[in-house]
Amino acid sequence: MRGLRARLVVVFVLLAGLSALTAAGLVYRQSRDLMLTRTEWSVVNEFRLRVASLTENMQHPPDRAALQRLANGVAPAFLEATGAAVYRGSGLIASGDGTGPITSALRSSVAGRHRLVYQRVVSAGTPYLVVGTPVLLGRQRTPSGVEVYLVTPLEKEAADQDALVAAAWNGVLPVLALAVLFALLAAGGVLRPVRDLDRAARRLGAGELDTRLKVTGGDELARLVKTFNATAAALEANVSELREMEVRARRFAADVSHELRTPLASILAMAEMFEEEAGHLEGDLAQAARLLNLEVGRLVRLVEDLMEISRFDAGAVRLILDDVDVAQAIRGCLRTRGWNDSAVLDLPPGVRIRMDPRRFDVIVANLVGNAFRHGAPPVTVRLRADGPRDTGHVVIEVQDAGPGVDPDLLPHVFDRFFKADAARARSDGSGLGLAIALENARLHGGSIDVANPPGGGALFRITLPRRPTPPAARPETFSPPRAEPR
Known part of the structure; x- marks a missing residue:
């Protein structure tokens, strides 16, 4: 019973824990995506506008001084930006601080697609958002061969993610605690009828045939209790009938044995007389007289033993110590x-x-x-x-x-x-x-x-x-006949 209770509690806790973890994971994922998307779009839009403003009057082709002013003018627009970089072709023309997170894959994507591209990069354990765009000059949007990149750390967002994870765990733990409590209550409610059935079955096995259980509800357990009560009632009726039959059989054996004693005594006396006279009888009569005496003696012993067994069955035997x-x-x-x-x-x-x-x-x-x-x-x-x-x-x-x-x-x-x-x-x-x-x-x-x-x-x-301790009176139960072996 304790093992079943423990298994039910484990199942409840696992279900509750899985549900809580799933809900917390979905909330965390949605919150994280919304937070990062908001940050990305804010940086990307601001970067696009800043680059367009700084390159609006830039001559083609731009000289190195103009490109350095472009690099220096992009980063200050972003409070959290690490730095900016300007590339012409394959070479770095001008840069601010922190150009390490700019990957070759991102540069290839910007140069090949001729459009703004951004990427999340982790460098030295720190997450960054790297945004790159080609510089297009004039109203004709003429490619200048110049690429501008902005590097913005996402440490604040990472901290916010950690806070979300902590909040998710803080939410899961109380749910698990409540799940354990509800599991114990539910297991107790489910197992209480089972425990009652177990105790009732033990009492029934111990001979308390009047054991019955109260039926409550209409579920499967209630039907099981009804079945148990019906089985117990049928068993009580059958055992009562068997007991009555056994009592009648014992009384019959005792009465018959008692009634046989007197005529058997007379028959035995005559049989002994015939056996004494067997030597004077002719033919098979002598053998018949001896056989008669033998069989009557066996019958007398059987009657005496039946009467003795009947006394034991009736509880009428007493010791004279x-x-x-x-x-x-x-x-x-x-x-x-x-x-x-x-x-x-x-x-x-x-x-x-x-x-x-x-x-x-x-x-x-x-x-x-x-x-x-x-x-x-x-x-x-x-x-x-x-x-x-x-x-x-x-x-x-x-x-x-x-x-x-x-x-x-x-x-x-x-x-x-x-x-x-x-x-x-x-x-x-x-x-x-x-x-x-x-x-x-x-x-x-x-x-x-x-x-x-x-x-x-x-x-x-x-x-x-050495000092007899007679056993307590045994309850009258149905038992088969018993005898000596071999």
Whole structure:
């Protein structure tokens, strides 16, 4: 915005400056031409009359004394004249002072044209007006072969020109100053609606969907403001509709999950009973009983995870904090699930933090279980503490020795129901494990990152504060489903 304002000011100043310089130049040129023309005609006419008066009774051919009197008589008639000169043929017959500015070109023009000729000449840095005329004697205007020249300095006119230039500059500078002032005012008037649009767009991007601008005038900027308001209104309506749809979808998932829990519990009990009796069943019934129990168990886990995600979406999850030894909590999680002997543990003792033990167990179980299901052994779990006891963090790393995660899919590993392998339609998990782990870490004020380290495999890094600072309630926004990868 500042760059645009500066460009507008520069354009205004350049236009104003060019206009002022053009006007000053035209005024200077016209004034100079008028001043010089007036001086030239005054000198030329006076010179013509003076020569005619002095040569009126001159005999033909004139002698040297007469020519000297002619030379001496021409210059005094002009207050500013430097001198006069009289030539006969190619020789100087008589002269006053200052004949240097008389050029051969001027003499050739006077002799060849047989008429009065004048010329502006600069000699030794001083401007002169040189006037020359042939002497014609008697009523017959008989050429005498004599030429008379007058040299008049134009220093006064040059000084007047300098004064004109100074006056022109003195006139241009105030115009430029006014141009800058008007440019700033004009730029401010033009850019003010643009700045308002910029601020409104930022507010809109920040989620203030009720942002609107006041429409003033009927120019292009006013039409742009109307378009912005219409776009903002349409966006607000669409987002509101999406939010309502998302709320309804979450409520539906939560209600369905809740309603399924009771019948699923009964179905699971019967499935377990059938599996226990599978050894007494004939044919395919035994395999069917085992498959039934497996699928019902998967369905129960999916329902439980859906209910957990629904609680996070509804903001109904609360931490029950306790002072916990992290290494002991990790070992207990792995021992409960039978993974203690299958994992490589690097867990220094004595690292204690405030956390919710049940939710921490969910985080570790989901990450380690994901490593066993989709990675390759060995699965390594490491623990380290960073910073002071009260303000520092603890970092838990879970790394497998598998092929890792496709780099293009790393940003999506925590999306709900995301599948790294499109051909893998089913998995042993619910597809929500990593999403639930991330939500639990965020609830503690922490985070989970994933990367492919140089040594291979996938590395999940959990960072939790020693003293949890749960994040502020997030605004309800439309978001796509999320799930675990691979």
